[in-house]
Each structure stands twice: as structure tokens, then as C-alpha cells.
Amino acid sequence: MPRARNAQAAPAVHRTARIGLRLTCAQRQRCFGLLRSAGDVWACTLEINQWRRHRGDQPAASYQTLCRLLAESGPGTFGELDTTGARSVLRRYSDAWFSAAARRRAGAVEVRFPRRRRALMPVRWYHGTFTLIGRTLRLPVARGRPPLVVRLKREMPYPPGSMRSVTLLFTDGRLCIDVTAELPLITHPAARAPDPQRVAGIDLGIIHPFAVAGPGGEALLVSGRAIRAEHRLHLADTKQRSRPVAARAPRRGQRGSRRWRKTRRRARLVEGRHKRRVRQALHEAAKTVIGWAVERRVGTLTVGDPRGVLNLNAGRRHNLRLRQWQIGRTLQILQDKAALAGIRVHLVDERGSSSTCPACRKRIPKPSGRNLSCRHCQFAGHRDLAAAFTIATRTPGGATTTPTRVLGGVVTHRRAGRHLPGAATARRDPRRRPPRTAAGSLGRRRPAPSQGSRSLTPVSGDPQHHRTNPGERSWTPL
Ligand SMILES: [Zn+2]
Numbered sequence: 001m002p003r004a005r006n007a008q009a010a011p012a013v014h015r016t017a018r019i020g021l022r023l024t025c026a027q028r029q030r031c032f033g034l035l036r037s038a039g040d041v042w043a044c045t046l047e048i049n050q051w052r053r054h055r056g057d058q059p060a061a062s063y064q065t066l067c068r069l070l071a072e073s074g075p076g077t078f079g080e081l082d083t084t085g086a087r088s089v090l091r092r093y094s095d096a097w098f099s100a101a102a103r104r105r106a107g108a109v110e111v112r113f114p115r116r117r118r119a120l121m122p123v124r125w126y127h128g129t130f131t132l133i134g135r136t137l138r139l140p141v142a143r144g145r146p147p148l149v150v151r152l153k154r155e156m157p158y159p160p161g162s163m164r165s166v167t168l169l170f171t172d173g174r175l176c177i178d179v180t181a182e183l184p185l186i187t188h189p190a191a192r193a194p195d196p197q198r199v200a201g202i203d204l205g206i207i208h209p210f211a212v213a214g215p216g217g218e219a220l221l222v223s224g225r226a227i228r229a230e231h232r233l234h235l236a237d238t239k240q241r242s243r244p245v246a247a248r249a250p251r252r253g254q255r256g257s258r259r260w261r262k263t264r265r266r267a268r269l270v271e272g273r274h275k276r277r278v279r280q281a282l283h284e285a286a287k288t289v290i291g292w293a294v295e296r297r298v299g300t301l302t303v304g305d306p307r308g309v310l311n312l313n314a315g316r317r318h319n320l321r322l323r324q325w326q327i328g329r330t331l332q333i334l335q336d337k338a339a340l341a342g343i344r345v346h347l348v349d350e351r352g353s354s355s356t357c358p359a360c361r362k363r364i365p366k367p368s369g370r371n372l373s374c375r376h377c378q379f380a381g382h383r384d385l386a387a388a389f390t391i392a393t394r395t396p397g398g399a400t401t402t403p404t405r406v407l408g409g410v411v412t413h414r415r416a417g418r419h420l421p422g423a424a425t426a427r428r429d430p431r432r433r434p435p436r437t438a439a440g441s442l443g444r445r446r447p448a449p450s451q452g453s454r455s456l457t458p459v460s461g462d463p464q465h466h467r468t469n470p471g472e473r474s475w476t477p478l
Helices: 025-055 063-073 083-105 225-248 258-295 307-311 316-325 327-341 383-392
Strands: 012-022 123-126 131-133 136-139 148-152 163-171 174-184 195-204 210-213 219-223 298-305 344-349 371-373 380-382 411-415
Touching: 012 327, 025 063, 025 083, 025 123, 025 148, 025 163, 025 174, 063 083, 083 123, 136 163, 195 327, 195 383, 210 258, 210 383, 219 258, 219 383, 225 258, 225 316, 258 298, 258 327, 258 411, 298 327, 298 383, 307 327, 327 344, 371 383, 380 383
Parallel strands: 195 298, 219 411, 298 344
Antiparallel strands: 012 148, 012 174, 123 163, 131 136, 136 148, 163 174, 195 210, 210 219, 371 380
């Protein structure tokens, strides 16, 4: 639930950065202790409401009621967790309960109230209860316990005064801190400010996450081939990793071995790395689009919303492709960045946009390749850009300066995910590269060459080597 803001305050957005932690063993234990205690708070809340339901009482769902119950439990019930941290769990429960209730009232009967226990639960502390100076974060703990001071892996990427909260959580096999800041909207000089009458259409896709057609026929194409390759390689790796261990996986209800736990931990780390890589690439792609739009003073982005295709069953392979596309997240990232830059985003129906000629507006068969050519008017151009152009004309309210020229201007090409393995060097097996070593280093230590029949000396420099024919002397008798 958001904090009540002053109505006169300047418009602002909230942004969160995830930062890793550098911890000693003792600090790690204490952090896990906090998360586990938070999990206990969550489990207690679930249990209390279970009893109430059995008794036929009203559930305790409001934040105030839950806080009162927490106060009644007294200090020391939840280990080192302080009241603020414990209350953040209650807030999480209350928010989840009321959002479920609202959605059920709206007719979504499949939505359920929170009911699942978690061993580790994220803990959030609000502004004023913690201190973050540089990379040193001091987290509050229960009274009488020694202070918990941890070190972040990098500095917070926001200005110091903007901080609102920090959240301690365990995700993808790592302990991290989420730092949330309240940022004012970017102010542009009047001459450079985005103009809402200047519209660009955006077509979302897999090969091109963003194809943008702007005013004056200018366009931007962001290639997502590296992201797609990352998905494929990750799938291949996962298969290869899981095949040899699948037979040893514990059955249901069976306790896994320590070895199995290690295997699972490794899988979780790799999975987390893959997720971070893809997310980073999507953020970079969206940033490119917003930067491009700001430079051209585009104030309205009209985005074709393709989420209708998600409900269709397209077969095993294509279903996976559609899931990996992450349209919802891509849209969210774009909307967040647009909001910060002061650009409006409209979602419109994209149906038929890739099978309509942008020049004469006639229906043509959807091309199988990337190039679209119209047989009615001789138009030829990039398929995704043509679709983006058609989407731009669907802006609600009909902005006056929708692109007038059909794709005659400069097309900018950008790649998303330059950091992904394989985006730069060999395409074939990009994960096997020689180890990176510091200048002057000998590199990885390797075993000495075996003392076998082969010598490392070049043939010409070997005094023992026979270069004579059989029966011939290689030495001169005295
Ligand atoms: Zn045409």
C-alpha cells in the first residue's frame, strides 16, 4: 500500500534497484535468521486466520488488527526481527488479502486468499528506520541485540535523499537488498520537451523486441536475437544438466541427499543468472527506445498490445517461445521508463497490423520473412516497421502529427543484450571461451606435459631425432 503523498508535491515515480550483499558468515546467518523469523510471522498470521475460520469468526486481515495481535505476542517472539520488520510482513499479508478479496468481488472466483507458508519471507524497512551511508547499511534488529551492519556490493544508483525503503530478501540463491527510491520526473528544457502531438508507433516482437516508427518516417529497430539465443542456450544447458541427475532426484516426500541439495543450488544460481541477463537486456532495449523518443521530442508512444495471443494454444514449441517473450514485463519496463521521461503510452489493438500495407492500407498476406512488399502499390519495407507505422495511426484521439511519410527516413539499428555471451565473439559455442586473464599472468594453472614419447622440442632442434634413412649413419666416426 503506497504512502499517502502530499497532493501538492511534484509528480514522482518509485524505482527499485536490487543490490547484492558482501557478508561474513555470521552476518549471513543473522540475515537468514531475520528472513526465517519473517516466515514465522507469516505462518502465524495464516494459522490465526485458520483458527478464526474454523470458529466462524471474521478473519484478521486489516493491518491495524494484525499489528495489535503482534503487540500482544510481546517482545522476543520472533527472534531478532524488530517490530518494523515484522509489521512489513503483516502489511504484505494485509495487501495480499484485500487485493484477493477485491478481485473475488469483481468476479474472479479462482483468486485465492494467501494460504501458503514460506520458510523465508522478505523483510522491508521504511525510511528512517535504517541508515545507508555509501555502501554500508545498518539494519534495525530487536532491542538488546548487537547492531546488524552489512556491506552492499555497489552503491545505490539513486540520489541519497530519494530513498524510501530497503527490503532484505533471498532470491535466485542469493541474499540481496532491494533499495526503493522516489524520483522526480525528468524535466526537459522547454525547447526539448516531448510533444504529446508527436506520435511514434511501437510493434513488439521476439526478433525485434521494439520496432518504432516515428514522425518524419524515422524509425528504430532493436534486435533481440541475442536474447532469443540466451533463451535457447539456457534451455539446452538446463536439459544437459538435468539429464544425468534426473534418476537420482528424490521422490515425493523423500528427503533429498546433501549432494542433491548442491545440485539444486547450482541449478538455482544458473537460473538466476539467466533471468538477470534477460532482464538486463530488456531494460537496455527499452532505454534505447525512450532515449530515441526523447531525442526526437516524441511525446506519445502508441504500443500494439499483443497479449491476446497468449491465450491461444499454439503448440508445445511456440507456447514456450511466447512465454519466453515476456510481453507483460517488456510493456511494464517500457511504461515505467516512459513515465519517468514524461512520455505518454497508449496500448492499442495490434490485430492485422502486420498484414496491412502502411501506404495504401490494403490487406495483404503476412510475409514469412522480414520484408513486406505490397502488390497493390509497390510499397516495400521492413515488416515490423510497417506494422509499427500502422499502429501509430491507431492512436486514440487521433493525434494530428501521426507519421506522414511512410518509412522514408533514417532507420536506426540497435542491439539488445550486448553483454550476453555470444553476442560479440563466436556464435557456435559461445560459452566455451579461453579464460580471461590479467595482463602478464600465466593464466590458469595446467598440469605439466606428460613425459611420454613425444617431446615438446621442435624436430629441427632435437639432437636425438633420426633424420637418416635405414642403414645410414647420422654421425661421423672418428
Ligand atoms: Zn500498398
